Amino acid sequence: MTFALETTGLSKSFGGFEANADVSLSVAKGARHALIGPNGAGKTTFINLLTGVLPPTSGSIRMMGEDVTRVSQQGRVRRGMARTYQINQLFADLSPIETISLAIAEREGSGARWWNRVGKDSAVIDESEALLRRMKLGAMMTRRTATLPYGKQRLLEIALAMACKPKLLLLDEPAAGVPEDERHDVLDSVEALPDDVTVLLIEHDMELVFSFADKISVLVQGALYAEGSVEEISTDPHVKAVYLGEDTHV
Structure with missing residues (x-):
């Protein structure tokens, strides 16, 4: 089976600190896959490895069966990877x-002269x-982005990623x-994303995760801690203990 995204033994160390440790993750084509974990679990580092912001210390990354471990950020975008950010990166x-x-x-391929052509x-x-319009921004498409409500800015960032046809x-x-x-x-727009786009969602909002995902992976202290369906993860007492903050005696 060719996965949309596959990591094998992916690790990242900063000096003596191991932010990600031997993470092997497979995301099926067309999947709605969520990655969750407590603060400091290594989720941001992992995404930065996937997108080429950071080079891994060890391990590999494959996208649609192609090894992209050493491919640049721009090269990964050209191959069909797009992302949004925790903090908006908008104009x-x-x-x-x-x-x-733009x-x-x-x-x-006409971005350098977009102001003359668009x-x-x-x-x-x-x-x-x-x-x-699909992203519920039709009524404010000509407004200055800085004046948009914050929720609309989040929708615009998703629209910006989708404009790359990922x-x-x-x-x-x-x-x-x-x-x-x-x-x-935001929840409605995420749920309405095209079926042919594989989505890896990193999120703390459990309502969004449980309503959206068909598979969930849990990172704890930089390592893959558990994987399973929404039902399996939501009822796992160990996951509840380390992530959902519940007291369990297991």
Whole structure:
């Protein structure tokens, strides 16, 4: 079986501190896979290894069967990997339609001259508008991004990742910091992502995890601690003890 994402013995050390230790994780094509763990579990380091921000100390990463362990961040994006961030990485002074049009123009190889072409390129504008409407941003696509409610900014970051037409999407805590009255838009949009896009979700919001995932992996102290279905993980007394904060006698 060819997995969308597969790590084998992936480890990362910073001096004498091992942030990730021998992590072997497989994400099936089309999966809705969640990665959870307590603060300090090594989730951010793991995502930075997957995306090429950090080189591993040991181990390998395969994407769609291809070894990408030493491939650059840009090379992984070209192969179909996209990500969001815990803290928004958006252009505050651009509007959503400008932001998404820029991403699409860059994807199509015309990003360096996007300001001359985007306004005249109906295909780029049409794709941008359609994507923003799917992400519940149609009513504010011309507003300055800095003025958008925080939940809408989170949706825009997901839309920005989707503008790359990814095969593999890494969502890093998309509901983090989103007010309660805006969370359902984020949850609905994540659940409505296309079936042909494999999603690895890193999240603390258990409502989102349990409603979205078909498989959950648990990291504890940098190592893979448990894996299973939503039912298996949600009822595992050991996981409850280390992650959900419940007192168990096991």
